Amino acid sequence: MIKYIDEYRDTKLCLSLAERIRAISKKPLNIMEVCGGHTMSIRKNGIQKMVGKHIKFISGPGCPVCVTAISDIDKAIKLAENKNTVICTFGDLFNVPGSISSLAKERASGADVRVVYSAHDALEFSKIEPSRRFVFLGIGFETTAPTVAASILEAAKENVDNYFVLALNKTMPGALRAVLDDKDSKVNALILPGHVSAITGLGMYSFLKDDLKISGCVSGFEPADMLSAVYILVEAHEAGRVILENAYRRAVKDEGNTKALGIMNEVFEPCHVEWRGIGMIPGSGLKIKNKYEKFDADKNFNVTVTRSKENKACLCGEILRGAKTPADCKLFGKACTPENPMGACMVSSEGTCAAWFRYSE
């Protein structure tokens, strides 16, 4: 038995939770699952079919690869063209199409692009090969930002001068507000991210309850986690209450991980940043502070990209805002497949379109 996983996949437990949800669910309820990992779990386990007809899941903006602006992808590709430069990236970003190329295609034409599992791996490469320059593509939310920051602190401590980070990390609250403020938004409740919340804690979500009057519940990624969170949200919705709950206590403390937050805040500061499909969101990006600018790829490489264009028929933007689903997209499953993706939502393994395609019903 794999501890902390199997308990939360227990068939009997899940079926009984689903039954309890169906028993109390009377009013229509649109739940946005913010995180791409949640979308995958819903599709993989068929959770939409288990919870009954009144509940509709809407995928949110929580797939880091999907919300990375196309101009940032182009920038990463441009960096790969630099001589003596190695690009280190999470696997998810590898196949994402920019305006004209992708990192996978650049590697096929000779660029040195390496898939790593953490920023630390990239830093290790740079120590082993001191004559080459290594750029780590720092994407992700609050979950990965502390590890990227830690790699910069380690590089500073050890005086590594061939390690750089293209800082593309984003933070969650601004994006949630942007999505929920949208006039098209049909969202009544949120399943809040598990891993992001493990770092940040619950405090940053208080605006949901206080300002927007929308319920939120932090959830893990196994079917029993998700069904428990849905139950809590349905119960509150039926009773007309607005709540902010944590249903993922084995990983998430209400106050978050203060040590990780400390490391993150030492290296990064908020900045305005463009989200794919949503647009510019003030204060929702993380840039490297001046104190650590020698590790900032933006400042140490001369890369400019012309403004990049999206495919007009691609609905990734609307899908990321929860306004449309992949079923509404003319390209989905036809012109746009994981082999030949038109938009980021089809590329990332946690993208809504990829989840719908991979786990079709």
Next chain:
Amino acid sequence: MDNITLAHGSGGKLTHEMIGGIFFKYFKNEMLERAEDAAVFAIKGKRIAFTTDSFVVKPIFFPGGDIGKLAVCGTVNDLAVVGATPKYISCAFIIEEGFSFSDLEKIVKSMADWAKDAGLKIVTGDTKVVGRGEADGIFINTSGIGVFEKDVKLGAEKIKPGDKVILTGNIADHGLAVLGKRKGLEFESEIVSDVAPLNKMLLELTKKVGGVKFMRDPTRGGVATTLNEITEGRKFGILIEEKNIPVSENARAACEILGLEPLYVANEGKAIIVVSSKNEKKALSSLRKNKYGKYAVTVGTVTKNNPGKVCLLTAYGTVRIVDMLSGEQLPRIC
């Protein structure tokens, strides 16, 4: 797409597109287009199976095997799954300048040992050496010829709704064993590759048990991709049950950590067997007598519903489609 990417070598969708779009286009003939693991044809009335495979695994030594064992077993299994008994194989080596003699000897000895174990001879070969950086260590190609001891004729066209789908044991071990030793990704585990010659087990099965319709070894692209190859363009579908799919605890844990799905991870010592429901039990007991089939289990059924598709019944009673591998999961695992 102008250039070949690693995803074209994944064994998944892009590999199939490349094979169809270029190789089949020019090599077009009815034997090739059956797209089976080995071609079967008759010379002077005697049926023969013929296959070839190249091996580029990295690292060349991994828990449970090495590139030499893989090169023998890979070709043996491609012959065995069409119902043939492997007899003779060839080997061709492409070696990079600077490769060590002691490693070469280890690999060649391993090939000899496993050829003996499988009961066949390595009868011809070739060696090329290329400059440093022009290959990566060593690449091996093997081709093999097999004969038919009994006149077994297998083929996906024989499959009918109601037939059972058997898997000969735990999945995903090979891909994970190789990945676990890869630079930059080492993880603590006891996962050992399943690479093994399946010819004796499969010969025993086809000799003693009737109703065997089709066999294939789920290598690159994993069980999900192989099942899709079976259903593709056919008038039947396959429904597999999540709870019956055999995965070891270690492999499952490694897949969780790496974000991989066992159904898409490569195997080198497993077979998927489609058998009539009448002969299911007999087939299982025949397989379980062999050390490579001890954990053989029925994982699914051939269905009239969802023709051309592979579906999975989850532990929660919901059904979803299982597609072929998309993109590149793990390069150079065989």
